[in-house]
Amino acid sequence: MGRVRLSVAQRREELLRAALEQISARxxxxxxxxxxxxxxxxxxxLVLYHFSTKEKLVAAAFAHAAQDDLAHLRxxxxxxxxxxxRLRAAVRxxxxxxxxxxxxxxxxxxxxxxxEPALRDVARDLDRQWKAEIAGVIAEGVAAGEFRCxxxxxxxxxxxxxxxxxxxxxTSYAGTVSRARAREWTxxxxxxxxxxxxxxxSARPAPPVRPGSPAPR
Numbered sequence: 001m002g003r004v005r006l007s008v009a010q011r012r013e014e015l016l017r018a019a020l021e022q023i024s025a026r027x028x029x030x031x032x033x034x035x036x037x038x039x040x041x042x043x044x045x046l047v048l049y050h051f052s053t054k055e056k057l058v059a060a061a062f063a064h065a066a067q068d069d070l071a072h073l074r075x076x077x078x079x080x081x082x083x084x085x086r087l088r089a090a091v092r093x094x095x096x097x098x099x100x101x102x103x104x105x106x107x108x109x110x111x112x113x114x115x116e117p118a119l120r121d122v123a124r125d126l127d128r129q130w131k132a133e134i135a136g137v138i139a140e141g142v143a144a145g146e147f148r149c150x151x152x153x154x155x156x157x158x159x160x161x162x163x164x165x166x167x168x169x170x171t172s173y174a175g176t177v178s179r180a181r182a183r184e185w186t187x188x189x190x191x192x193x194x195x196x197x198x199x200x201x202s203a204r205p206a207p208p209v210r211p212g213s214p215a216p217r
Contacts, residue, residue, distance in 0.1 A: 012050050012060075014040060019061040024105050028058055028112045059118035062109050066126040070133075077133055083141030087190060088201055090134065091159065095186045096167040096179075103171045131156040141194070148195035155193040162189050 006014065018039045022031055033054055037044045051057035076090045096103050113120040131153070138152035149155050166185065169176050177185075184198075191201040 008050075011046075013064070015047060015050055015057070016061045016064040019057055020065055020105065023058070023061065023108060024102055027108055031058070033057070055116060055118065058112070059116070059122055062119055063122045065105065066122055070126065070129055073130060073133055077137050083137050083144060083146050084194070084196075084201070086137055087134070087141070087194075088187075090137075091163070091186060091190050092183075094130075095163050096170040096182065103167045107168060107171055127160065131160055134159065138194070146194075149193060159189060159193060162186075 015036060018036050019031070022035045022039060026035065031054065033044050033047050036057070037047050047057065051060060072093070073090055076093060077086050079086055079089070109119060109123060113123045135152040135156040138149050138155055141147050142149050142152065163186065166177070166182055170179070170182060184202075187201045188198050191198045194201075
């Protein structure tokens with residue numbers, strides 16, 4: 001059977017996801033247009049029709065990954081619950097101990113961004129938006145009296161810097177830090193920025209009580 005005919009948007013997304021898989025497996029330096037084409041069973045010309053150069057394909061692939069990450073972050077921060085629970089969920093997802101984006105992919109991206117302006121812009125924009133989202137929820141929690149933080153923007157920057165550095169340690173130097181210890185440090189960092197005890201951050205939230213059901217003992 002022939003391949004299903006895709007719309008331009010569907011084809012671009014298919015190519016971008018294939019490119020991300022190949023970057024994760026091979027790295028940006030070793031990536032070839034032919035690798036992406038072969039993974040999908042299409043011609044090199046088709047890839048080049050949508051992305052005229054490898055550099056444009058790589059930048060678009062990382063931008064696509066960044067948008068996926070931001071969408072998930074906003075979903076976590078948009079939940080109808082306390083600011084602390086939302087922040088805890090976001091930080092634990094983003095941390096290298098959780099189910100965050102593929103850290104090998106992003107460490108590879110940071111390295112390439114040192115020499116590729118287009119990719120550097122993608123990484124900078126993701127970083128800026130991530131900090132802004134976190135700072136916004138911290139400000140909400142302060143306004144609601146949940147915790148104390150005199151500088152939400154600074155707190156978001158410090159948390160991001162800490163988690164990015166921790167990711168490099170766990171990803172590039174396996175065995176340097178256990179995941180359990182990294183989780184403890186992550187909770188401690190969030191608690192410190194919010195003026196809370198670590199137990200307040202680490203504690204498992206109580207399940208909600210449904211109307212008409214008995215209160216927990």
